[in-house]
Amino acid sequence: MPGAVCRRRSLATASFIVAALGLGGCVFRPSAEPVSDGPLKIGFVNGGSTQFHTCLQRAVEKTARNNFAEIYTAESRQDAERELANIQDMIARQVDVIIVQTVSTQALKEDIAKAKEADIPIFLTSVTADPSDILGAVVVDLKAVGKLDAEWIRKDADGRSAEVGVIAGAPGAASDVLVGSFIGALPANAEVVANQPGMFDAEKARQVAASMIQEHPDLDYVFIANEQMAFAARKSFDAAGAKEVKIVTVNGTDEGLAALKDGRFAATVSNSAADTGKLAVENAIAMMRDEEVDKIDNTPILLTTKDNADRAPLYCIQG
Secondary structure, three states: OOOOOOOOOOOOOOOOOOOOOOOOOEEOOOOOOOOOOOOOEEEEEEOOOOHHHHHHHHHHHHHHHHOOOEEEEEEOOOOHHHHHHHHHHHHHOOOOEEEEOOOOHHHHHHHHHHHHHOOOOEEEEOOOOOHHHOOEEEEOOHHHHHHHHHHHHHHHHOOOOEEEEEEEOOOOOHHHHHHHHHHHHOOOOEEEEEEEEOOOOHHHHHHHHHHHHHHOOOOOEEEEOOHHHHHHHHHHHHHOOOOOOEEEEEEOOHHHHHHHHHOOOOEEEEOOHHHHHHHHHHHHHHHHOOOOEEOEEEOOOEEEOOOOHHHOOOOOOOO
16 A cells, blocks of 8 residues: 555534445544554455446455455345345455445444454445444445435426426435435425335336326426436336436436436436445555545545536446
8 A cells, every 4th residue: 555645525424324424534443453464355245236336346346456455245135134144254254344335224233233243344335334333434425416416406497396206226225315315405396296216226217217207297307316227217208208307317327428418317416436446445455554544535426417428437447
């Protein structure tokens, strides 16, 4: 690792399981001794297999290799019991630190407890927890993401009455914070008439969208918790003759940026999975070596439309 790095940003204080909020300033890993010399053994427990999860893991693996660390990976398939089993497997492998992209906040509580019993620190991506319980985290400020999409609708509606639908992700984790922030930031003239989970699954989102447009044929906007679901929903709306429905979403993938340019999406909030994975590994290694780094770090975000799509960050590195 190069010398100590300190990224200073102004962040809000985190309570237990608050997605994408953290502590600012530079901190040291709260341990008496740094890890011994030699390759660091990193476990990465991934929550699912969406494009986000795949790109996140690709960045984690590449950054670990670039830092001469051993990397072990497991995938939880959006199942809390499988996630806990994966944590136990990483403990059995005697890794030095476990990076976790959790499937739910409830699952995370058990993960942390089990890892603490084994004296193995947990480093989080996408959500954070009580700072005393974790080594650190790299998060996307999901409250800010939701607000950005809502602000785009505020400007586009320009005071006109509007019907808004929401296709959320999986209940109980980051999606709740994202959707809650979006709804809370909508103007009074925009009414949420439907809010259903798509479970971060394209087929489920397609079904939800088909039902939503049938029940609410006057929909003006739909907020969708990731672009993978948004593409499926777009097909359902178009098939129902609702091409005028404007989709606002989240990710900033290459495909998503193309959809902005051709009008399938109206806006997205770019937040690079590659940046999140890279920062997670770099910060975890730095903290394990007792180097200075923000305990809770933020992945940069950008409200992106067709007007600034060419300036969006790279979402996914090549394998």
